[in-house]
Every structure is written in C-alpha cells, then in structure tokens.
Amino acid sequence: MLEQLLIFTRGGLILWSWGNALKGSPIDTLIRSCLLEERSGAASYTHDSYSLKWTFHNDLGLVFVAVYQRILHLLYVDDLLAAVKREFSLIHDPSKKTLYPDFDETFRQLKIEAEARAEDLKKSSNAVTAIGGNRKQQAANKAGHDGKKGGGGELKNDGEGKKGRKLENGDSVVVANDSNMRKSSVNGKENESSNVGAFDVNKLQKLRSKGGDVKKKKITDSVVSKVEPKKVVKKNRVWDESTPETKLDFTDQVGGGDDDGDRKVDYLAKEQGESMMDKEEVLSSDSEEDDDDDVDVGKKSKPDAKKKGWFSSMFQSIAGKANLEKSDLEPALKALKDRLMTKNVAEEIAEKLCESVAASLEGKKLASFTRISSTVHAAMEEALVRILTPRRSIDILRDIHAAKEHRKPYVVVFVGVNGVGKSTNLAKVAYWLQQHNVSVMMAACDTFRSGAVEQLRTHARRLQIPIFEKGYEKDPALVAKEAIQEASRNGSDVVLVDTAGRMQDNEPLMRALSKLIYLNNPDLVLFVGEALVGNDAVDQLSKFNQKLADLSTSLTPRLIDGILLTKFDTIDDKVGAALSMVYISGAPVMFVGCGQSYTDLKKLNVKSIVKTLLK
Incomplete structure (x- = not known):
C-alpha cells in the first residue's frame, strides 16, 4: 500500500501531497542523507520500516517522492512517479507558490491506472512462467521416453569401466571413469585439445633441470663480476645482568647508536616549529585549472565513437539544447568516471557519483554557448565539493573548551586497521593540541600488539606528556575508563586513547572495540586510514561502521x-581515497598526515582535492 506521495521544489517548498502521516521523518532523512549528499543516483532509499523512491524534473526544479511500507513490493511505483511527473509538469506554474488541490482527482486516476497496469503485467508474467514450466516438463518426459526406447544412440560398456555414447554420425567419445582426464576421438583420430589441462610430470622435471642450470650459470657470472664490499664492523653492545637499566634504554638517543653517547633527544615539539594544521595552504594557479581544458572532457571517453560535425556541435553550443537526455550525458560521464578511478576513487563510488550527476542534469535545458561536457564537469565539481565539505562543523578546540567548562576531559579514540600509523598520528595531534595550550594525556589501550605501549611511551617522553598504561593482556575498555578517571583527577583537558589495529573482519577484536566505545562514550571516534588504499577504503570503513552498530548493546x-x-x-x-571514505561513511576528513615529524599534520583542503580529482 502506498503511504505517501509528495511533490516539492529543490528549495524545499511543498507544492502537493497525498497520503497518511508517517512515523518519524523519512523524507527529511532522505533529503539530508541522499539528496544533499549526492547519493540520488540509485533513486531508492530505506529508512526504518519505509522504502522511498523518487524522481526529478530538473528543468522545473521539482522532486517527486513516493513512500511505501518496506515489506511490500509495489510494482507500480516507478510507473506512477513517471505519470505524476508528466501530468504535474503540464499544470505547474513556476510563479505560483501555493498548493495544487485540483491535482487530487488527477492523481487518483493515475494511481488506479498504474495499479491496473501492474496487475495485468503480473498476470501475464505468471502465465508465461506457467507455459514455460509446462514446456520444460513435456520436454523432460519426452527425453525420458526416448531414453527408454534407446532412440538417438545407445550406451555401451567396453569391459574396462569405460562408457561411451554412439552418435548419429558414427563418431564416439570415450570417458575414463578411473581418472579425471578425458580423451576424445573423432573419426578415429585423437583430439589433442582435450588434454590441455593434463599435468605432465616429465615436462616439469625437464624444465626444472634446465632452469636450474641457467640459474647456476647466472649466479656464477654475478659472483665473478661482483666486488666484495668492505664490511662495516659495528661495536658490539654488552648485554649483561650487571648493566644498569638506564644504559640499556636507547630510545632517547638520536639515531639510537653508541656514538651518540649520552646525548638525549631535546627534539621536542617546541623546537620543531608550528604545526601545519594552523597554516593555510595556498593553491597554485596552474594553467591546467582553466575551464578551457575542462570542457573537452567528453572527447576522451570513446575514441571510436562517431563525432558530430563542426556545424552541428557549434549550432548546439550557440542555440542550446531543448532538454538533456541520458544519451547526451553518457560520453562525458564515462570520461569523468575513468578519470576519478585513475585518481584512486573506488569504482563503486565513481559509478554512483556519475549516476547522481546524471539524475541532476537529465531533462535540464542546456544554456546557450555551453557545451555538454562543461556542464557535466561543473555539476561533478559542485557534487564533489558538497560531499567533501562536512555536514556539521567539528571544531575540536571549541569542543575541548566546552568540555572543560563542564569539568570533564575531552576523549578521542583512535581506531583503524593494522599498520596505518595510529600511534604516530596520535602523537601529531597531541603536539598540535599542546601548541594551543591544551593539557593532554595519552592512554595506552593497545594491550594486544607487542611494543605498542613502549612506542607510545617514547612519544609521551619526547612530547613531555603524561601517559596512562597498564601493560599488556588487559581489557582495553577498563584501561581507557581508568585513564579518563585519572585525567579528571589531575586536570588534563584531553585524553587521546590509542587502540590496537584490527582488521574489519576480526570479530573478537571488533567486539572489544565496540565495548570500549560503549563503556567510555568518547567525544570523538577517529578512524585512521591510509591514503594509499582505493577500493579497500570502502570495505574498511563500511565494515567498521557495520560491526560497531551490530556489536553494540546500545539502541x-x-x-x-x-x-x-x-x-x-x-x-x-x-x-581518491579521501573521497571514497567520506562518501561511504558521511564522516569528514579532519586531519591529514603528510610526513614523519610531529608538525606534519594538515587540514584537508577541499578545493585542492577537487581540483586534483578533475585535473
């Protein structure tokens, strides 16, 4: 049963509505999560117990949304939306800002016709299925009857466990039952192609012996031609029980060698300079940024496609096109999709983006003196800026001061897969916070990986920051809880919680992470991911979010x-990984790590990223 159908402008003005009151606010959620976030290409969305479908009239700037129960499969919704869009566009007056009550009767008639067409289609498909099933049954019965009579050939046994079928032209095929190898003979000749998959051990031994000789020769030649380098003799360290523990700790020595003597690392944050987080990045005005280069996007999409004549393309750009169709947009969108994928955007995300841009442009009138490729390029640029710009402002320094007024520490939990650099970048964030006169404490909650506590302890010592640790094989959720309590006692403004790296499919570790977040309710959960990944970024973030949702005991x-x-x-x-991660999670990129020192932490420059993606 259809629950509601709504017609409104892109500015949010409702022009006409029909149906029942809905639980919650599925249409508001649709607007926030799909229409404003460039996820409208799929034209379907589920929220709680509802399914929503929509279509656009881009020339008039109208949105048509149908809402129905999720458990129902209404076949007529798409047809009804298309009919409503067609009929309403005939009576719509852009200057009129009021409701259209006279459309009620038209809609009822359209709904009855759409339901009738869906019912007829269902009956015809059932009839075709029944006829097909009867034909298959008749064919099976006929085949079984012919087999009993022996028509079309007879089975024979040659006495060696081999069976074959005599064909109509006299050829035969023999299948060996005692092995998985097949041999076919046609007109008495053996067919060599049937043994392509066979494994010849003799050939393998010959290749091994031949390869071994070649390898030995290469090794001999290389040894003769090589000159032995001089061996660097390193002074051996003495590991003795009588040696004081301080002499065995080399973590504070620059370079970590004995030649450094007792020179300690005065390599503190204040001596490294200002963090790059507080520096504004200046974009270079390259010639590649000009719009003249961007308008020819569509030319690279299909080299073999037929090109329009000079006069027709020039006339179209001068006079404009009545309404853009999907076929007009496909070449430029294909080129943009390929370009995004070369920049490491996940294929699934690039495809959805292009579908969303196509949905926003289809049916729209092309302006005069404008090419289709430049229109598509501008729409894609606008979509990318909208996606990468945070939906809500997350100002950590402001939130820290707000938490301080309530006399509680601001808690940040760093999560992610193995080896992405959580501990190192946690130290960079700590350094940046120090420069803003924020007192920080580290919590060593990676009680799983060997050396994790020592690594964080080294960063804490270099930055002169207190660290809370309980060693290994402890419950990280309880360690984090005690660290937050300790920060409240000693007056620390921020607690940075380091967690163990874990793969998104590791359920025991994901369950432990979910417990840590549920028990301590941090102010910020930061996912640390590599900018090197492409398609894997989608899998990592989506599964992290899914596991945190599934394994949590909270509603x-x-x-x-x-x-x-x-x-x-x-x-x-x-x-492209930045775009993939933001698109799949809806969470903004808050920090960008770009080096090995504590100052190498940046903000994400949205304009720079968009320019690079479309360049």
Missing part, C-alpha cells in the same frame, strides 16, 4: 565521527 550505537588520513605525502595525485 543508538556510536559510529565513526571523523577520519584521519595518513601517508598523504606518498600518493602524488592519487587522492
């Missing part, structure tokens, strides 16, 4: 609040 589970991208300095122009 409103905490998910990822923000993203910290690491190793951003190693990817050149392959910046």
Whole structure:
C-alpha cells in the first residue's frame, strides 16, 4: 500500500501531497542523507520500516517522492512517479507558490491506472512462467521416453569401466571413469585439445633441470663480476645482568647508536616549529585549472565513437539544447568516471557519483554557448565539493573548551586497521593540541600488539606528556575508563586513547572495540586510514561502521565521527581515497598526515582535492 506521495521544489517548498502521516521523518532523512549528499543516483532509499523512491524534473526544479511500507513490493511505483511527473509538469506554474488541490482527482486516476497496469503485467508474467514450466516438463518426459526406447544412440560398456555414447554420425567419445582426464576421438583420430589441462610430470622435471642450470650459470657470472664490499664492523653492545637499566634504554638517543653517547633527544615539539594544521595552504594557479581544458572532457571517453560535425556541435553550443537526455550525458560521464578511478576513487563510488550527476542534469535545458561536457564537469565539481565539505562543523578546540567548562576531559579514540600509523598520528595531534595550550594525556589501550605501549611511551617522553598504561593482556575498555578517571583527577583537558589495529573482519577484536566505545562514550571516534588504499577504503570503513552498530548493546550505537588520513605525502595525485571514505561513511576528513615529524599534520583542503580529482 502506498503511504505517501509528495511533490516539492529543490528549495524545499511543498507544492502537493497525498497520503497518511508517517512515523518519524523519512523524507527529511532522505533529503539530508541522499539528496544533499549526492547519493540520488540509485533513486531508492530505506529508512526504518519505509522504502522511498523518487524522481526529478530538473528543468522545473521539482522532486517527486513516493513512500511505501518496506515489506511490500509495489510494482507500480516507478510507473506512477513517471505519470505524476508528466501530468504535474503540464499544470505547474513556476510563479505560483501555493498548493495544487485540483491535482487530487488527477492523481487518483493515475494511481488506479498504474495499479491496473501492474496487475495485468503480473498476470501475464505468471502465465508465461506457467507455459514455460509446462514446456520444460513435456520436454523432460519426452527425453525420458526416448531414453527408454534407446532412440538417438545407445550406451555401451567396453569391459574396462569405460562408457561411451554412439552418435548419429558414427563418431564416439570415450570417458575414463578411473581418472579425471578425458580423451576424445573423432573419426578415429585423437583430439589433442582435450588434454590441455593434463599435468605432465616429465615436462616439469625437464624444465626444472634446465632452469636450474641457467640459474647456476647466472649466479656464477654475478659472483665473478661482483666486488666484495668492505664490511662495516659495528661495536658490539654488552648485554649483561650487571648493566644498569638506564644504559640499556636507547630510545632517547638520536639515531639510537653508541656514538651518540649520552646525548638525549631535546627534539621536542617546541623546537620543531608550528604545526601545519594552523597554516593555510595556498593553491597554485596552474594553467591546467582553466575551464578551457575542462570542457573537452567528453572527447576522451570513446575514441571510436562517431563525432558530430563542426556545424552541428557549434549550432548546439550557440542555440542550446531543448532538454538533456541520458544519451547526451553518457560520453562525458564515462570520461569523468575513468578519470576519478585513475585518481584512486573506488569504482563503486565513481559509478554512483556519475549516476547522481546524471539524475541532476537529465531533462535540464542546456544554456546557450555551453557545451555538454562543461556542464557535466561543473555539476561533478559542485557534487564533489558538497560531499567533501562536512555536514556539521567539528571544531575540536571549541569542543575541548566546552568540555572543560563542564569539568570533564575531552576523549578521542583512535581506531583503524593494522599498520596505518595510529600511534604516530596520535602523537601529531597531541603536539598540535599542546601548541594551543591544551593539557593532554595519552592512554595506552593497545594491550594486544607487542611494543605498542613502549612506542607510545617514547612519544609521551619526547612530547613531555603524561601517559596512562597498564601493560599488556588487559581489557582495553577498563584501561581507557581508568585513564579518563585519572585525567579528571589531575586536570588534563584531553585524553587521546590509542587502540590496537584490527582488521574489519576480526570479530573478537571488533567486539572489544565496540565495548570500549560503549563503556567510555568518547567525544570523538577517529578512524585512521591510509591514503594509499582505493577500493579497500570502502570495505574498511563500511565494515567498521557495520560491526560497531551490530556489536553494540546500545539502541543508538556510536559510529565513526571523523577520519584521519595518513601517508598523504606518498600518493602524488592519487587522492581518491579521501573521497571514497567520506562518501561511504558521511564522516569528514579532519586531519591529514603528510610526513614523519610531529608538525606534519594538515587540514584537508577541499578545493585542492577537487581540483586534483578533475585535473
């Protein structure tokens, strides 16, 4: 049963509505989560117990949304939306800002016709299915009857466990039952192609002996040609029980060697300079940024496609096109999709983006002196800016001061897969907070990986920050809870919680992480991910969020609040992981790690990322 159908403008003005009152606010959620976030390409969405479908009239700037129960499969919804869109566009007056009550009767008639067409289609499909099933049954019965009579060939046994079928032309096929190898003979000749998959041990031994000789020869030649390098003799360290513990601790020595003597690391944050988080990045005005280069996007999509003549393309750009169709947009969108994928955007995300841009442009009138490729490029640029710009402002420094007024520490939990650099970037964030006169405490809650506590302890010593630790094989949720209590006692403003790296499919570790977040209710959950990943970014973030939701005992589970991208300095122009992560999670990129020192932490420059993606 159809629950509601709504017609409104892109500005949010409701022009006409029909149906029952809905529980919750599924249409508001649709607008926030899909229409404003460039996820409208799929034209379907589920929220609680409802399914929503929609279509656009881009030329008039109208949105048509149908809402029905999720458990129902209404076949006529798409047909009804198309009919309503067609009929309403005939009576719509852009200057009129009031409701259209006279459309009620038209809608009732359209609904009855759509339901009747769906019912007829259902009956005809059932009839076709029944006829097909009867034909299959008749064919099976006929085949069984012919088999009993022996028509079409007879089975024979040659006495060696081999069976074959005599064919009509006299050829035969023999299948060996005692092995998985097949041999076919046609007109008495053996067919060699049937043994392609066979494993010849003799050939393998010959290849091994031949390869071994070649390998030995290469090794001999290389040894003769090589000159032995001089061996660097390193002074052996003495590991003795009588040696004081202080002499065995080399973590504070620059370079970690004995030649450094007792020179300690005065390599503190204040001596490294200002964090890059507080510096504004200046975009270079390259010639590649000009719009003249961007308008020819569609030319690269299909090299073999037929090109329009000069006069027709020029006339179209001068006079404009009546309404853009999907076929007009496909070449430019294909080129943009390929370009995004070369910049490391996940294929699934690139495809959805192009579908969303197509949905926003289809049916729209092309302006004069404008090419289709430039229109598509501008729409894609606008969509990328909208996605990468945070939906809500997350100002950590403001939130820290707000928590301080309530006399409680601001808690940040760093999560992510193995080896992405959580501890290192946690130290960078701590350094940045120190520069803003914020007192920080680290919590060593990675009680799983060997050396994790020592690594965080080294960062804490270098930054002169207190650290709370309980060693290994402890419950990280309880360690974090005690760390927060300790921070409340000693007056620390922020607690940075380091957690163990875990793969998104590791359920025991994901359950422990869910417990840590549920028990301590942190102010910010930061997902630390590599900028190097492409399609894997989608899998990591979506499964992290899914596991946190599934394994939480709360009715409103905490998910990822923000993203910290690491190793951003190693990817050149392959910046697509940022787009993939933001699109799949809806969480903003709050920090970008771009080096090895404590100052190498940046904000994400949205304009720079968009320019790089479309360049």
